[in-house]
Amino acid sequence: MGDLELLLPGEAAVLVRGLRSFPLREIGSGGWNQQHENLEKLNMQAILDATASQGEPIQELLVTHGKIPTLVEELIAVELWKQKVFPVLCRLEDFKPQNTFPIYMVVHHEASIINLLETVFFHKEVCESAEDAVLDLIDYCHRKLTLLVAQSSRGGPPEEEECQSSTPMQELQKQAELMEFEIASKALSVLRYITDCVDSLSLSTLNRMLSTHDLPCLLVELLEHNPWSRREGGKLQQFEGGRWQTVAPSEQQKLSKLDGQVWIALYNLLLSHEARARYCFTSFAKGQLLKLQAFLTDTLVDQLPNLAGLQGFLAHLALTETQPPKKDLVLEQIPEIWERLERENRGKWQAIAKYQLRHVFSPSEQDLRLQARRWAETYRLDVLEAIAPERPRCAYCSAEASKRCSRCQNEWYCCRECQVKHWEKHGKACVLAAQGDRAK
Secondary structure, X not given: OOOOOOOOHXXXXXXXXXXXXXXXXXXXXXXXXXXXXXXXXXXHHHHHHHHHOOOOHHHHHHHHOOOHHHHHHHHHHHHHHHHHOHHHHHHOOOOOXXXXXXXXXXXXXXXXXXXXXXXXXXXXXXXXXXXXXXXXXXXXXXXXXXXXXXXXXXXXOOOOOOOOOOOHHHHHHHHHHXXXXXXXXXXXXXXXXXXXXXXXXXXXXXXXXXXXOOHHHHHHHHHHXXXXXXXXXXXXXEEEOOEEEEOOHHHOOOOOHHHHHHHHHHHHHHHOXXXXXXXXXXXXXXXXXXXXXHOOOHHHHHHXXXXXXXXXXXXXXXXXXXOOOOOOOOOOOOOOHHHHHHHHHOOOHHHHHXXXXXXXXXXXXXXXXXXXXXXXXXXXXXXXXHHOOOOOEOOOOOOEOOEEOOOOOOOEEOOHHHHHHHHHHHHHHHHHHHHHHHOO
């Protein structure tokens, strides 16, 4: 598994075999938290394996033990919890937690799972092992990308702002909103990897992608809105590696990773024989797809030479008669995870929130210290540094950082002044993390 190991092969196999689905009521419980920690370890080890390019046992274990459908169900369960239970929890008058870390772990769980799926779905056998759950995963990705388009049409993702009067729960809600943007970018990558397998997907899956959701037209909208680019102070910024980064003028013509994922997905969906035979090129679809011609510059095609084939296809499409909407009778499978979970818990959202208020999100000081110790053991600094995409950034101003908080060793700063300014926000987490280290 490379020079740096978080898990031994035998340990990884035990953790993978133990993965299971939890009822919404148990999200945040002791057993659920243990699985969250296990998933984080598997996630980090999978990234280490991919970086080292020495085989990828995590992906192989997930396929061998049939756990990809389990991960998809857990992903959708926490998405549903965030939509239905989390807002109720935030509105409860008697819910004023002294520490929001336990809830943050639940909010972050969705990001952890989609990150793991992004890492392993690079391999086609993972997509095949998803079985019927691939339909649920496609629906999930469609929901995330639709929200991304809607958000960009309203002016882009929420800004990360400091607010002195915010309560801990309000801060947590802001963090959850910011996290949604990164989750959507991971969902885009997962969707692109699914399109790599388009010739081997079932007819129901193809119909879901091409007819029900019309993914080619949605991807065109993403290119039009380009939500992962913005102008700040006259400078171009792009969302890369989980944060906004300023792009040097000499790099502005370079294709970003997220733009590349959209183009490859479009190429797969439009030039695959199976997909093209089943996609209905209506007048609306034709009009949307022909917008791509304006984006297909020589500079872009030089960076992705395969797009020359897409250029030729669009030139042919421009001369082709449009098709009326197809009215074929199609018997198909439909996704069932979201609908089943919603049906099982319909009318129970407030009861679940109140139960979790009493039994899950109001831990004692001792429980918090024990949990902090376990988090410190899970998020080992040597591993976090090894999987970081670049040098650490200042937690206050985002400049490149070389100094670490001496108490908790978790946050980085570029200078003493930024550390002092950030202390009001970082202080509680710092104290808790330091207590966890002392409790070892």
